[in-house]
Every structure is written in structure tokens, then in C-alpha cells.
Amino acid sequence: MEKEIVKLISDAGSVAIYPHVSADGDAIGSSLALGMALRNAGKRVEIFIEEDIPTVYRFLPGLELAGFHNEEDETADLNIALDTGDVGRLGSRAEFFFKAPCSINIDHHITNTKYAHLNFVDALSASTGEIIYSLLLELNIPINTDIAVCLYTAIATDTGGFQYQNTTADTHRIVAELLSTGINVGEVSQRIYDNTTYEKLKLNARAINLLELYENAKLAVVTLSLEDIQSTGAKEEDCDGIVNIGRSIESVEVSVLIKERSKNEARINLRSKTYVDVSEVAAAFDGGGHTRAAGCTVNGSLEEVKGKIIEAIKDKL
């Protein structure tokens, strides 16, 4: 981390921290960890959130530092945005963010637009939590169990439980140090991962029952109508992980979720395991993405869309 950033934080009397909108485990965990550490170092700290902290993260320590911004709030010496790739991700707090005499942007997204006075973007870090860990070392602020739990949550969630490709040797090295502060791994894992809703489970069951296998069980397709989603009481966002259900089957190489958007339009999510480039499939329908995860929007009835997608994939299997 640049010495200038470390010195600015070290010298500030008051600091305001900004996680991104729709804050996830990394944004919240990093913000709480940095907030508690700076408070322990004697600074006045506030964390300005855009929405309520999601229920799943309400077990984390330091929540008393987080709140909504009021017009009467004094401007802090230093505003720090965490895990926030661009100004749009500051939401309604953007104006206030730039009011401080100095602003810092700390992030790990390679697409970060470097919108603050000082910017530290490390795209090799799997999470902002890892960057905050190193920052606290440089600031010489001890990492107690409370801070460690928040950083652990940040890192574990952004690496998909240390499973994603972004997980590095450094990720595990940092987590080792965090665990040695005395974190209860079993309990924290449960808090982070065991947080589904009954409705989401019902939607998963519906998806499993609708799942079809093609091409010698190498292709899994789930087709969800609006009616399917609504009848389980699940929310739109509950569809997020459904494409992974098909991929979890041993024989499957490509998993597809076809989700009805309207009578004549469907959103397609594509995942592959080892050899099919699904970004090519998506591109054929003007969509985009990566080799193993891509998406597109296709016109037609659900049955028509399914036919088109299977046709586009089957020669690649």
C-alpha cells in the first residue's frame, strides 16, 4: 500500500467508511474490520451504509458503527470507499463522499475507475478483506478476534468458501493468521453459509424437478416460468444459484438456466466445467461473459428458446 495512504489514515482524527450499494460479505466485513480497528486506534469512525445490513451479516461485531447518512452529519477528515468499483456503486452517498477534504478508494476490482483523491486497487487480491488485513499491519493496529471475524467473513464470502479461482496462497496465509486470533470457524461458517429461506429451498426443489438432461447427461437445462418462481414465494434474486444445481451433477459439462422474463423473452445463464466455452454460446445470442460463466437474452417462447439454446450447445459437447 502507498505510504501516503497509510499516513493519511494514520493522521486522520475522524474517518467515514463507505461500502458499496447492495453490500456483500466483503464490503461489510472489510468496513466493520477497518472501522473497529480505527476506533481502537482512537479515531472517530462512522460507516455509512446505503441499505440495512443483510440479516446474514448481523452476527458480525462492530455493527454499532454502521448507520445511514443524515444531513446533519459532520464531514469526516477522511472518507474511505471499500470494495467499490465506481462512483455509481456509492449510490445516494456519492455526493457526501466527495465532500471530505480527502477521499481514498481501496478495492480489488480490476475495473475500478479510481474516482477518489487517492486510490489503491489490487486486482490480485481475492477480496478487499485481504487488502484491509495488510493495511492494518502497516498501520500497526492489532487484529483482535472481532476484527478477525469480519475479515474472515469478507475473505470467505468473496472466494466462495476458498473455492473460486481467485483464491491464492496469500488468501490462505492471511486466513491462517486470522484463525490464530481464536475465531470459532464452525460457528462463523454456519452463520455465513446456512442462511437460506424456506421459499428459496422450495424454488430449488422446483428447479430440480424441472431439470432435464440432454446429450448423454452432459447438458443440464432448467426452464423456469414466471409462474414457477412466483408459486414458491421466492424472490427474483433467489434464482441466482439455480444454474449451479445442474452443474453439480457429476456427468454434466454445461448447465443452463432459462428464466422467463416476459411472454416473448427469456434470460439465459450458462455455466461449464472444463472444456466448453460458454461465452461463445452467449455471444451467438449477443450476450457475453467468461469461458465458464456467461449469459444472454433470447426472444421467443420458453420452448422455442430452449430449442435454440440446446441446438447452439450440442455440437460443442
Next chain:
Amino acid sequence: MEKEIVKLISDAGSVAIYPHVSADGDAIGSSLALGMALRNAGKRVEIFIEEDIPTVYRFLPGLELAGFHNEEDETADLNIALDTGDVGRLGSRAEFFFKAPCSINIDHHITNTKYAHLNFVDALSASTGEIIYSLLLELNIPINTDIAVCLYTAIATDTGGFQYQNTTADTHRIVAELLSTGINVGEVSQRIYDNTTYEKLKLNARAINLLELYENAKLAVVTLSLEDIQSTGAKEEDCDGIVNIGRSIESVEVSVLIKERSKNEARINLRSKTYVDVSEVAAAFDGGGHTRAAGCTVNGSLEEVKGKIIEAIKDKL
């Protein structure tokens, strides 16, 4: 590790390795890692398995070392049992195991009966994989990517993806070293975790649809009849993770699986999250287990059993 064990392995010209029956990721990963390392050190190595290597682990390197024991097989200088708590877990290979001039037992199960000539049991290790890692360091055998992938698989599977309570700072420190050999974490994780069957998914969907919530959604109960299991084409062992489905719901403290065994008997699996001691519930029905995971067998029809179990739990919630 005792110097004597390291020296014996170091001096041996031929070594036979024995994972336990129904070998899991730790037994297989540890055996392949040690086997490849000793082969690289110039020894003749065989891994004697009890059953075929499960499909999920067939991506691992070193499989050519594994095979079934034949009557004609020469006795090795040294037989090493890995992750094997007692002689029973050697299955049909037990007799052959004790024929070598010297046998070593390396394990992390606290219940290990120390049945070999030399025994190294480290119950603080989350996995046998971690012990093998340290052993290879002591033997001065380089850990290449192939060996690292096997050890990673051993450690990741026995810690439930680093989520279980047994995961330590050392676990992560060792994994950091393994990753620095160049493991493809994303691909290996997928191989390890994305290996369900269509039938098991169907059983999960059935379980979700049968799931009932009681006591303000703090108690989840799934009651599976023999017919429920058979109709999905799933196997008995596919029921293993079902009790975790209920526990994954945010509001749930206790999750129960009631599985029909016969017309008048059911097997009960109990899990809790933070405050109910389910071993007490199990004990009331002459069962046993731990605070957060326990089980018992109860007589009666499924409906009767369900009534008894709910009655036994509800005052604890």
C-alpha cells in the same frame, strides 16, 4: 513425527500403503500423495485399495499406483496404513497388512487403536493429509503440483471445505504452501464438490417438499418413508446430507431427519446450530452423539415417531 518412523520410511526399499475401507478424500488423497512422493524418492510403491476409487477422485494423479491385492504380491519392506482408526477399517487386507516385517499407522482419529508396530496419531490435525504434508517435509521429498493436488483434496474434504470446527490456522498455512505449487483451485474445487447424481438431487427435492417447520420455524423436520427414497432412485447413502437442508434455513435452530427403517422403526438424525444440545434429545431415546450432531432409533409409525421427537425438542427451543 517420531524420528524412528521417518527413518524407517526413508530406509525402506519398498512400501505398501493402505487407505481405509470406503476410502474418502482424505484416505485417497493422502495415500496417493505419499505414494507418489516415495516413488519419486526411488522406492517401489503400491497402494492397496479395498474397493474401486470413487468416481469423484479419479481426476487425481498417481492412480496408477493403486490396485487390489493379489495372493502373488510380494510383501513390502514396510506397510503403512493411512487415516485408518482400527484394524476393522483395513477390511479384507488386514491379514496382509501385518505380514510385512514392519507396519506403521498414521492417522488423526482420536479413537485410533494403535494396532501397528509404530503408530503416529495426531488428533489435532484436521486431516491425515496435513500429517503427510509434514512427513514429506521431514523426509525432504519435494512436494510437486501432483502431490499438492492430492494433499489439497485430502485436507479440503476432511474439513468440509475449511468450514468444520477442526480447521486450524495450520490447516490454512499448509494449504497456502500447497497452492503455491500452482494448483488450479477453481478446477479442483469443482471436481471435489460438483459430483452429485441426478437421483440424489431428486431425493433432495423430495426432502425439501416434505420439510415441515414447527415452533416459529426454529425446528425443521423431514420425514422420509422407504417409498420416498426408493421412488427417486436414490441410494440409502444419498440420505447422508439431508438433515443439513433444514439446518441451512436461517431461522432454524434444530433440524431433524426421520428416516423409515421398517414399519415400526425409524432412524433419527439431529443437528443444531447454536444453543440446543441435541445429544440430550438423542439420549432420551437411548441414542448418542455430540452437542450439535446426534442420532437415535425410535420405535413406532413415522407419525408417532415424529410426535415423540417434536415433543422432546420443543421445550428446548
